[in-house]
Amino acid sequence: MAMTAKQPYHKGDLPALLLKAAEEELSENGLERFSLRAAAKRANVSHAAPAHHFKDMTGLLSALGADGYRRLIAAQEHRQAQAAPDRVSQFVALGLGYVDFAEAHPALFQLMFASEKPDRSHPDFAEASLAAFAKLQDRVNALYPDETDQARRTTMLMTSWSVVHGLAELIISGRAAAPMQLELRTPEERDAMIHAILMRVHEVKG
Known part of the structure; x- marks a missing residue:
């Protein structure tokens, strides 16, 4: 891949630039x-720049x-912003967003959940991953407001x-394409099927 000439950048933008380049490198290679x-090469910066930041x-x-x-x-x-405000719709929206993200960023999704390369005790990583987990926990708890066990x-x-x-794993690996007939379904039909799958394990109606 031919690299373009180095472009000037604001010092404060370099971490974001490197993260973007890192994701592109991860996705492609x-x-x-x-x-x-x-x-660093993909970001058109010196090879020492990533280590510095x-x-x-x-x-x-x-x-x-x-x-x-x-x-x-x-x-x-x-x-969630597009969904109805009731507890079932908000729970399903959370799941749809999870699958949306995995489909849009499969390599990053695998890095986040399946790779040992990141340091999961790193404060930034730990805080962000726990926030995502807490969001799921809140939505599941909302499905069972009277459950005390x-x-x-x-x-x-x-x-x-x-x-x-x-x-999400089955979809991004391609293994769910045939059973779910994803290529034949409209976006609305796909969402309805995911809705049904997510609710299958719950006793609430939706």
Whole structure:
């Protein structure tokens, strides 16, 4: 890939520029071939620039993963803003946003959830991932406002997460395309099927 001449940038923009370049490198060439040098080359900056801002590859990938979690939440909130305000609609919107994000950013999704490359104890990564988890927890709890058994709440939380995450994984891997006939469905039909799948594990009606 031919690189363009280095462009001037504002010093404060460099971390964002490097994160964008890192995601593009990850998407195009995969985690196994990922390097700080490759990200810097793609961003048209010196090979030392990523280390200056993120220390090492782990730091850069941890920051990228944290950014991914924040964008996951944004995708979910976008869906929620379009949905009805009732508890079932808001829960389903959260799941739809989860799948939307996975489909739009499969390599980043895998980095966030399946890779050991990021440092999950990094403050930024931990804060962002816990915020995404708390959002799911709040929505599941809202489905069962009268449930006082914490073990049951936890069971339904983990069941919900397992279903939506597993569905997202199956869709981005291509394994769900044939069973769900995704190519033949309109966006509305796709959403209705995901709605039905998400609600299948719950006793509430919706």
